[in-house]
Structures are given as C-alpha cells and as structure tokens.
Amino acid sequence: MNWGELVIALRQKVREVRPLIHHITNLVVTNLTANVTLAVGASPVMAYAREEVADMARLARAVVLNMGTLTADEVEAMLLAGRAASAAGIPVIFDPVGAGATPFRTATAQRIIRELHIDILRGNASEIAAVSGFGGQTRGVDAGEISVPAGQMARQVARDLGTVVVVTGATDYISDGERLIAVANGHALLTTVTGTGCSATSVIAAFRAVEADGVTAGAAALAYYGLAAEHAAATSRGPASFQVALLDALYKLEGEDLARGVKIREL
Amino acid sequence: MNWGELVIALRQKVREVRPLIHHITNLVVTNLTANVTLAVGASPVMAYAREEVADMARLARAVVLNMGTLTADEVEAMLLAGRAASAAGIPVIFDPVGAGATPFRTATAQRIIRELHIDILRGNASEIAAVSGFGGQTRGVDAGEISVPAGQMARQVARDLGTVVVVTGATDYISDGERLIAVANGHALLTTVTGTGCSATSVIAAFRAVEADGVTAGAAALAYYGLAAEHAAATSRGPASFQVALLDALYKLEGEDLARGVKIREL
C-alpha cells in the first residue's frame, strides 16, 4: 500500500463528505477540537443534554466520547449517545483522558468500554494501560510511565477488547489485535499545548467517518496530524504560535508535501 | 443616512460606554465571545448559576442567550435572566444555535422565544427557519439549506414574532418586519472557525447596548464585524491565524478604513 497516496485520498474525502462529528468532550478542549475538526474539513457538533444526545449521535458520521472533565451527568449522556450511535452503525471513538489518575476515572473508562461498542480507543500509554488492567500509573492527565512496550500493548489490548486501539506518544501505534502499525510523525511541541491528544482523536474520528477500516483511518489520521505539527513547528516561536500554525497546517497541508512526509510503517 | 459615519459613531460609543454584556452561552465559544466582546470595547460577563443570573442580568446593558450546548439547567437560567432583563428594560439577544438539528433544540428555542421578550433574534437561515416554522433543515449546528430567500424570511419572521430578526450568511439580512437591510461585508474564512456566528451575536449585543434601534445596531455591528473579517483575511495563512487577526482587527479598525469599507444597503 502506498501510504502517502492513501493519506492524500482520505484527507480529500473528508473535505468532500464533510462528515458531521458529534463530540461529547471535555471543557478544556471544546473549542480547540471543534476548530481542529473544521480545519481538517469535517463538521463538528458539541451536544451534551440527555434530551438530545441520542438524536444528535444518529445525525453524525462518527461520535467522539472524551472524559477529560467528566461528571456523572456527562457519563450518562455518553452512554446514551454511544448506544444510539452503535445501534445505527455509527462508529464511536473513545478517549479515556486521565484514566488511571483517580479511581473514579478508571472505573468510568472501564464502564464505558464495557457498556458500549467502542470502534476506536485512543489514549497515551498510561491511559490505555489503566483501562485495560496493564497496570502503569497516570499522573494527572499527562502520560506517565508504563513497563510494556507501547506497540505490544496496543496489539494485546485490541485483542482483549475486540476494538482498534491507538496508543499515541513519540511514536504512535495502531492495532486491531492482528495488524500493528507505527506512525513516526509528530513534534515535541505537541506536548506543550493542552488538548493535542484530544485533537488527534478528533482527526481520527474525521478519517474514520470516511474510511471503514479503523486501522487504516487511525494511521492515516495520525500521520496527517503529526506532519501538520512538523510543519507548524518550523514557523512557531513557542506553544501558542505553534497551536495557531498547527491549525493552519491542518487546513492547508496537501499534495506532495503530504505524500513525501508521512512516516507510516507496518510492523 | 451615511452608514459609514454611523458605524464609526456606534463603534466609538461602545468604547466610551463600555457596556456590560451578560452572556449565557455555549461551552465551545465561551472564551472566544468574551474576547470578541472585549475587542469591540464592551465588557463581558459570563454567569450561569440560577442563584445569580437575574442579578447579573440587571447589572448589564444587554443579555446574550446562546443555546449551543444547552442543558435543562441552562435553559432555566436563560429564562430567569431573560425575564429579569426584560423587566428592567434591558434588551435580550437570542442565538438559537443548532435549532432544527434535534427536536429538543427546536422545542427549546421556540419555548425561549415564546416565554421571553426577545429584542433581537440572530441565526443562520436554517436556524431561523426552524424556530419560526419555515421548514428547512439544520445539519448539526451549521447552516443547512432553506427554500425561502433569506431577506424575505427575515422580514416575515420579524413580523410574526414582533422582534428584530438577523439572518446571517454570505449576505446578512436585518429586519424589524418593515425595514429590511442587507450587509455584504464578511469573508469565507469565517466559516472555517467555530463560533464566528456566536461572535457576531456578541458584537450585535454590544452595539445594541448603546443604540436603541435594533435594526440600526444590527446592521452597523455586522458591517463592522464583516469588515474586520475582510481585513483579517488579507494577512492570515489559515483559520487559526485568521481568528487571531480577526480579534486584532475588531480591536483596531476605525476611521477611514471603516467608513470606506462598510457595505450596507436598505432594500
């Protein structure tokens, strides 16, 4: 497979289809992830009320559930939206932000995974370890330390949960339990801006909305996102100008720049 | 009427009076609309608790109600704030974000319009169509397709509801049921950033706070906002640098640049 051409094709398809991505997400990244979703060419909608989340989820092409600032009410809304989406064949992408940091967070993440059909699970290594019982330790909502290589964990958790698992970090790993893909795009400045992991989840959802294979969608989305970060870093003077340049790059990146830059490897 | 001079005069008056604009708004645009309000020279306050919204509304010169991420609690707060404002003669500007997308949203928008005295109603064509029973269809919170020309709809809905109606789009229409004004300022990049419609509502509220005639305030505010977008687009490299430049332009735009640029036409 020529990954460069595939990333270009999927990026183009997102712009043509303009899929609606329903987010139930956290208070820190609501604005940023809406703008990231727009920048890649999809259409974001953020809706949280129990009275409407099922209706909104059914209008969407993908549903993002992100528990960064979860409350009991929001968890109920996530379950309603997730069930409605699955019943309608709409993929659910779950971002278990901060799983492992507190018992409530870990238990909630595990409950969501148990009660919903998750199509793609995206987290950093410590979050994925926490939800899957791999041990490890989460420090706040940042990546902590885990003892199992991330790629091996991605494959094992994908197999155990029967879902596509994406473990992001300096290198990202995507697996469905059989295939395992590594994406080496990205830049250290991503760790200096809040919500860049949540934004990656939104980009994955946009690509998944137009590509039925979750592993392909996840790898292509992360290569695209990481390459945009590389371009952005070249012109920025710190974290905030980097964030501005990242969104601009997500909006503009295409063609040869994209084809040459993607670093995707099947392991 | 010389619209150029009028826009300059109102812009200046906002800066002199520095009216307090109480917002009950959505989670996506809270920060952006606060900054837009500051950039045009007004003073934003965001307050949601039922225990204080009536008190806060009475301190304000205009109240913005925006249901982008509505919940049942927030709707109650909007009704409390709206009633307190109207009782004190303070104008209420309502932004029915996403009306038409779900039954809950449409019903809530209609309830707010029925129970409160709305001074200005601002939405895109599909939202205004949804709240007024013009049919049409809303896709998420973005503009959908409607079959009636926007100007004609603005006038009809204004007449039916007895309020000023603003329908924003490539051309904006403002009507009180009799007069109908078109504003042709703006830029396509506005559709690539989340919350630019909500931001327009905040600018309208700031102008309405210092100008009793809602049609004049709405037209002047949208010309000012649209012209700032045109200036911003000239120096931006994508949606995020455009948003930064838009806020800078709202802060700085004045004098001849402003007088020459406004495109307001009475129909």
Add this chain to the structure above:
Amino acid sequence: MNWGELVIALRQKVREVRPLIHHITNLVVTNLTANVTLAVGASPVMAYAREEVADMARLARAVVLNMGTLTADEVEAMLLAGRAASAAGIPVIFDPVGAGATPFRTATAQRIIRELHIDILRGNASEIAAVSGFGGQTRGVDAGEISVPAGQMARQVARDLGTVVVVTGATDYISDGERLIAVANGHALLTTVTGTGCSATSVIAAFRAVEADGVTAGAAALAYYGLAAEHAAATSRGPASFQVALLDALYKLEGEDLARGVKIREL
C-alpha cells in the same frame, strides 16, 4: 535579596519539578489557564466531579479554586478539593472572580474563605474589597473602584484572614500581613484579553508549588508573568496576537532578559 536571580531560580525549579496543578476553574478560561500552566513548565489538570476532586487534589502540588462561572455543584466540588488539599498539606490558591458583583458571588467567596484554609487569595482590588468587607463595588467581573490604597488593603486583609493576599492591578501588591511587596511589571494589553487575571493565579500556583513562602512565590510569579506581558506587547498587533505572544514568552523567557526586567520592591 536579589529578586532577579530568585525569579530565575524559581522559574527553573518549576520546570524541573513540573508540579501538577489541580484547577477547579471557570468556563471562560479553562483552556487558557491550562496552556499558561504548561507554558511556565507545570502540569495542569482540570477535574470537577465530586466523585474525584479530593483524590485529584491529593495528587497535586497546588490547587487553584476559581469561581468565575460558579454553580452550586462546583462550589461543593471546590470545598471537597480544598479540604482534601489542606489535610494533605497542599496549598490552596483562591481566585474570587467577580466577588461583589452579585450577592451569590460575594456570599460564596466568603463561604469558601471561611470553610477552607486558603494559602493565597488573589483578586483585583474590588474583589478583595468585596470578600473582606472593605466595601467597594465590582462591575461584572472587571475591576471596579475602591477607596483604600491597594497595598494597604492587601496587608490589612492578609492580617484579618491570616493568609497571603495578592491584589493585582497596574501595580500588584502581595502581603502576608507583615511584609508588603509591590510588583510593577505588566502591560495595559493584559486588560484587553479575558482570563489574564485567572492566568496570573495559575502562575502563582505553579511558583507556590515549588516555594513554601507564599509572599516570595507570589511576587516572583507576578514579576515573571508581567515581564512576559511586556515582551509580548512589543511584538503584538492587538489583543489576540498579544495573547499568543504572551504564552510564547511565558515559555521562553529566561536568563538575563528576566534578571534585568523584574520590578519588585519591598515596601
């Protein structure tokens, strides 16, 4: 004491320790204060659910409570987090946003101060006056007018409450009831961006997390923050480009630039 060297040393220590700062903050500034916390080298976590705030507070090195968009639920979460923090010897920094604007806000601020052990109280002059019974008047969440010189008020309120008090404004004052320090760094553009006061609170929390003396931490943090604002203003074209430059400067400012620029004076 050589303040220049002290500010450099504390700035460096924040980066080395990377303290976790738990925020329960308002909807307007959630994203901004998370990014400010990251930019100065600390690690932010925003968590609000009653089920986890005590656990999260105990993981942190400092807890920020900010009541800008308070609700009854959030107040309960603040009390739970604050009690857990104090029991574990973790400093609580309180920002009574908008105290004085409505009876609910003033009463809530006073309740938090009464029921919790506040390590540092940070507000503008009208907010500090409101919570301490100095009279004065708050206009929305902006600074109003008060009749007592800010430095004198800082010392008196610190003495009355037995806490460190920081009164920010054109000149900032920090006192523990005995010592009184004035910081003259800063720039007028800070008043054109929402959440710059809340951001100052986050920087103070990050410095306090690595420096046990609250007066020293507060003065060093505000000099650092104000100096970053001065640098940012030199290259910005309005409020939004200023905000971007401010975050970039908070990330980069160090060494001689820092040592020469701080304007701290013991009164």
